[in-house]
Amino acid sequence: MPAKDTLFEEDAIASSKKKPAATARRKTADQMAAKQRDISVSEFFTKNRHLLGFDSPLKSLLTAVKEAVDNSLDACEEAGIVPELSVILEQTAEKRFKMIVEDNGPGIPDTHIGKIFGKLLHGSKFHKLSQSRGQQGIGISAAGMYGQLTTGKPMRVISKTGKRKDAVEIVMTIDTASNKPEQHSREVIEWDKDHGTRIEIEMEARYQKGMRSIDMYLKQTAIANPHLTLRYTAPGEEEVVYARNTTVLPPETVEIKPHPHGVELGRLIAMLKDTSSRSLQGFLQEEFCRVGPKVAKNIIAAAGGGLTEKSYPTRIARDAANKLHDAIQEAKISSPPTNCIAPIGEELIIKGLKKEIDADVYIAATRPASVYRGNPFLIEAGIAYGKPGGVGLEVDEESGRIKKKAKVDVTEDLVGAADEPARLLRFANRVPLQYQQSACAINKGIIGTNWKSYGLTQPRGSLPIAPMVIFVHIASVWVPFTSESKEAIASYEEILKEIKLALRECGRKLGSHIRKQKRIKREHDKRSHIEKYIPHIGIALQEILGMSDTERDFTTDTLEDVLHKSRKF
Amino acid sequence: MPAKDTLFEEDAIASSKKKPAATARRKTADQMAAKQRDISVSEFFTKNRHLLGFDSPLKSLLTAVKEAVDNSLDACEEAGIVPELSVILEQTAEKRFKMIVEDNGPGIPDTHIGKIFGKLLHGSKFHKLSQSRGQQGIGISAAGMYGQLTTGKPMRVISKTGKRKDAVEIVMTIDTASNKPEQHSREVIEWDKDHGTRIEIEMEARYQKGMRSIDMYLKQTAIANPHLTLRYTAPGEEEVVYARNTTVLPPETVEIKPHPHGVELGRLIAMLKDTSSRSLQGFLQEEFCRVGPKVAKNIIAAAGGGLTEKSYPTRIARDAANKLHDAIQEAKISSPPTNCIAPIGEELIIKGLKKEIDADVYIAATRPASVYRGNPFLIEAGIAYGKPGGVGLEVDEESGRIKKKAKVDVTEDLVGAADEPARLLRFANRVPLQYQQSACAINKGIIGTNWKSYGLTQPRGSLPIAPMVIFVHIASVWVPFTSESKEAIASYEEILKEIKLALRECGRKLGSHIRKQKRIKREHDKRSHIEKYIPHIGIALQEILGMSDTERDFTTDTLEDVLHKSRKF
């Protein structure tokens, strides 16, 4: 024990006689080090479940439904099956609901069911650079873990991988201490489906309608996935069906290699060390996309520092790697391939909007792919504008006052009133985002777009005011969410820019529609204008000049004729 | 291939002739399942590093310093050493800084250095229910990972565990694919310290002054830890020293068992299964804190459902567990023990505030411990009020107008002007919180407190307006942050309530101080009042009644005398 510290401790005693315990507790470095332990991911997220979207009973139910539906859609599409899903919510106690999600997907071999539903950070999509709804291998397992934590009940999974295969029902929980599945029972059962998966989780939950409801989530899912047929049974209600209006599946996406731009230095050094390429030239061409011989040579030449095309990658020193990294950032390299991303496409966005939203005009724009931090992504936007049944304002016949229509459920009538801000539908890889709108790059992109130039009202720093729904979809091999609960897109500069460009394309089309509408209205106004006011010119002239009625009528008729003719030019 | 799906696929071809690729890609369940893989925690957080506070170069440097300082303080305190730290920031390139943090702590045995600094989710504090600064075993390793990612450079750690031990220097990186440390070199070196640890990380970064700067973080740390001596060298500046003004270490905290309230059903079931207790009564008494025989008996009796004191825990069925859980929630159980939490204490809060902030009056209040979701916590608050050098407003002599003083660096002069909102210092387990103030329960608690009743101005829904610094500290075995970057406290009802109670205690003391000040001012005003106005009563009476000057003076003298005397009663 060093003298200096002892001295301090004596001081401590002297100055706080009430706390004699202060001296008795010294631990050595070895004692302390011995207590270091690994922490299981499940334990970590159990304690921090708000990071995953399970912060309240209301939100937890939505998160669980989302995770299950996203997984089902991914599986169907990967297997090339046009998806048909059913979502059922049943209230089982005052604060408890059971969620049942069933798909016609390829099913899961029963040996894999445990890990997929019962282990966090286990999935097929994390290591691929390709677009999918789920990404981190956490979601559905976390839903099961939440159910288990709040009700003590295990989850139930049924799966069947083909017509001649058995349908297997597994009841299981997650052992959080070890982050491993624990199977309670396994039974072969009768199931009237050729293939598919069914998951049931009971949890503490609350159910509500509105803009952030499960109903809204499913409706938006139907909009962004026009190839999906979805049957939905809300608690205590009749089944509703969102029917597909196309059977075209989204184009298949392929895995890609990382794009050189945006690969950080540290990552580059790790890749140099791990590569099996035996020359720098080969390394660049093989480990990255969009790097051909010419680009690779240019990069190496620009890097300098003794690097040549034949430099052996694993022997490149850190300083040289640094120069290489700089050279890569400076080099001109084409955008990453787009076949790793599946846009919905302008045609299908419009189909989807038409299917679920009543409006006067539908517009869509799909941008070419771009890249942020080495990840390709693509923005598309859509607009549904106008309200066929009027803009939500009507005039009271007795008082002549304008009054608002009674509010209807937002799920029924998405287009808002003329004096309300436009409504946003945000999607990431076809998945609706319902929370944290104000923190989202999509919101910022819309606010940052000048809608006034397209004929709309827009208060400073706000959404445009119009009877309008704005649809924005970001498709990416890696969507940058601001938090693990996947609620808002991070505002990378490149993403914001693309959002604005897509909105601008839509805005221009919308602007010409609005201008046309205004022109038609003006034309009509002008006609009635002439008929209204010319007689008064007659009356005035008659009063001043004492004309006869015949003289007056001649003058007004002439004026009307001349005025109408003048409008042709 | 089932007939139904074939049909769908033919539809798909028919309706999208442009996309023949759609049929060629079907995967089977087995193929898909085979691709499922585990994901390493390091990989996960590398991709999601914004979750850990490494979103921008500016913030990353602050986060790294915080993690290192927090670890050092925890280690010193656990070992009973009065901490002495040094923080040095060096700019190494345009966008690069090297951070060096050195402590006089117990040191780390060199066999443990790798895991502690080179593995995420590895730590000593996660499984304990006791108060410490670090909690999740992620922070410092993440800082190293970020440095490595942005500069390619490894981190350098020196440690020595005692006078007669070797000082060991280790250079290492993290292998993100496996979440394991990779040691580059290990050398025994000369080090003029008896014991301690030194960590050096170089990273892409930016440095700035202001409310959210590293300077501010360190100043706040000095306030909340009056037993700390800290030497700080900002980039390109002289060393500054925050000297301790006490050598009393925070009381040692002990581990506690979970408190029964707030243990969720799922957790209870898991505990019932894992326990080594052989009776329910024993289980309740041994696995929880604050449960004695009487409380246990009451719970069991209230639960009903066939449960007895002797029920064998592992055989309790889910329904019965459910009833047991309900009974626990209803039972009256004392608050968890407070010895797992170390408050700073009113005396030391005031010392800390005095040390770093110039003000007229210092107030502090420490609340008794309370509990949220089974976790004990404790709130303390402090106030530094008034500005000895005036309130930041001065009168221009020429124009007679009020003008604001030139702004000084906030780190130099924390108390704001009289017309500015009070400044907040937020702490969680003695660690300053600098970001996301508006999302934080502390902010909400201050806004939700009625400062008007203590004599201050407070606009609706806002912070009070006063030359004042408000200090709030939450100490807990498990601080509920709103995100992994540990920037804001989640607004649990129990926490909000305690914050308000602590503020109310401080507010009452502040109110009586302000009232006293006002009283003194009033007293002075009254004296001069009498001298000012009584002569005018004389003039008026003389004018009206035509008194002589002698008569007038007699009357005013009498009045002054009577009036002064009247004030004694």
Place this chain on the structure above:
Amino acid sequence: MAAKKRKKSAAPKRMKVQAHSRTTEFTDADLKTVEVIDKTAKRIEKEINRRILPELKFPVRALSNVTYDKKVGYFQIGTGTKSRHMSVNTVKNFAQTLRLMAVSKEMVENDDFATKREAYYVSKNWGECKFNEQTESDSVMDDIEALASREGLSRESLRYYPEEHGGRVAGQLTIVDRDKRSGEALRIDCTRMGTGAYSVPHSVEHLEFETKAKFILVIETGGMFGRLNEHEFWADGDCILVEMGGVPTRATRRFVRRLSESRPRKIPVYAFVDCDPYGIANIYRTLKVGSGNAAHINKFFCVPHAEYLGVTPQDIIDFKLEDACHELQKVDIKRAKDALKNDPFFMSQPKWKKAITQMLKTGMRAEQQALAKWGLNFVLEEYLPRKLADKASFLP
């Protein structure tokens, strides 16, 4: 030369009301005013010399101390009295009150007067005792006025006049004023003002009236007054026209009150205002019964026998003015509801309750000028003759 001037101006040191010395006789009110001021000062001096802390007694000027008696016909101040004892907190107020009273006495003696604004500036020569804002001097003046009202004295008797002058007058009336210097009687014939008019002075206490008019028509707007005056409606109607210009000033109200009582039998007073809650509940109500928060002066200023000629809500229907109406605004509706619910005057008058309810139901208000829809002179050729022929259509 400029330098010389500046020297000269340095002379005055202590405020002194240096009016032309008084040529006119003291009126009864003047004598009473001096008496009240002297009495108050004397009492205070005595109390001080007996080593008692002096006090001043004022009628409570809160709504709680106001009553409305239908028989009296206006809001009256009650008997509630507050005492202000001299104390450290009130010493400044005492000093200012007494100094303003001293100025008042001096003005009576010199037959002078001061506007409220001037009184504020006079205090600038009082050193530390001066008023910092006019609101302060106004408030002290209100206290003195309330105190004097107990003795039957108005603020005008104390020689403090409001800034705002009165409205305009034309028609079958001769006003008798007096030349201040010569004391000669001045007879002003209001039928001979042409398109112009007689403008009511700040204080009307000294005026006398000669008239045989059948009634006094008090009119809300200057525009309508101008029309009726230029077309000499006062000749056809044998009446006197008085313009209020919105809520009538104290001088206008006092003028109408004194004029209407200048004959043994009171001259009827008919109010012609906009048909909206402001015209009814502010303009007309103030004219007739005064206001609740200045109840101590109502006995001088209100005209309890005034009647409401129009425009009534029923007139809108009878004269088909619907399309020249405007919608009631939120503030109108609030004001009308307030009249029905809280105003003892309207609450005591079933006819008014009916009329205001009718207005609220139709949601419409009409201005006097709306009658121009039927022609500019419809108002004097049709509307007023028909209304005057059917006084049952008036509101109380």
Place this chain on the structure above:
Amino acid sequence: MAAKKRKKSAAPKRMKVQAHSRTTEFTDADLKTVEVIDKTAKRIEKEINRRILPELKFPVRALSNVTYDKKVGYFQIGTGTKSRHMSVNTVKNFAQTLRLMAVSKEMVENDDFATKREAYYVSKNWGECKFNEQTESDSVMDDIEALASREGLSRESLRYYPEEHGGRVAGQLTIVDRDKRSGEALRIDCTRMGTGAYSVPHSVEHLEFETKAKFILVIETGGMFGRLNEHEFWADGDCILVEMGGVPTRATRRFVRRLSESRPRKIPVYAFVDCDPYGIANIYRTLKVGSGNAAHINKFFCVPHAEYLGVTPQDIIDFKLEDACHELQKVDIKRAKDALKNDPFFMSQPKWKKAITQMLKTGMRAEQQALAKWGLNFVLEEYLPRKLADKASFLP
């Protein structure tokens, strides 16, 4: 009986100005007005019948078409003209313009008039052609006024009068008006109004004046007018007192203008206003040179030979009013700086530039009433006599 009444009121269907038939002679202005209206209507009718789309020409009423010539002495409208062609977009405006012109002609023929508010209501009988807001009818009226101003006609000639009436007048002046019915001359002696005053009518074109006064003193506030009038300052000073009551109305300005020009040699006009940017740059400037955005009417309304008696910034020092001053507010400073930088009148007068700069430097403003600091009648016993004895202290 009430039912019967209602029937009767259903009668009027189309607006008709039903004034007393005209008894007075047509004045020159009247004849000119009818001529201008007829000429305009005739041209339009002709153009239509020749199948040409008619147009109306108005002087441009923008600041860009305004000039200030020191010699002329007021803001003048330039020669800029805008044509309004009949088109679909302008047809409504054309109809409303012509209808208001027709009403104007009818009013001249009946010797009647309408306030702007009344004109708005008259349109309520025009069906779809009616004005929805008074701002619309005011704007059309401004156009007609501008058009007529080219022919030397004011809006008053067109028989449209503003709502606001003029200020008050007292002193050495006899006004000659005419009884509208009998045509008899009415002589109003403004020395015999007692404490009251003569109130200027909406239109003053027909008035004649008899006076030997040495000057006209135009006064900003009613309070100051009242003091000078009650103390018969007009007798001592041999002058005429005119109250403006803030920025003078059109009628007051026209009254002062016509009065001051009623003798072969113009009667001097001295302005006595508050020493603040509002008193100087709004009240006095409007009186003297008119306003930039109503330049087409300035030739009728402004008083280019008016002079500024006080209170000047130098008076504050000479009469030691510093402690009765108030600090300049932000809006004051802005107004003063604007006058120095943008107002061609002040920019052309070095003395004004100096005075305003002085005010800005001291940061102080003083009201007329501030003189009461030295006693209520300091203003008439000291201030005005000294100022009048030294006209060099006036500002231009």
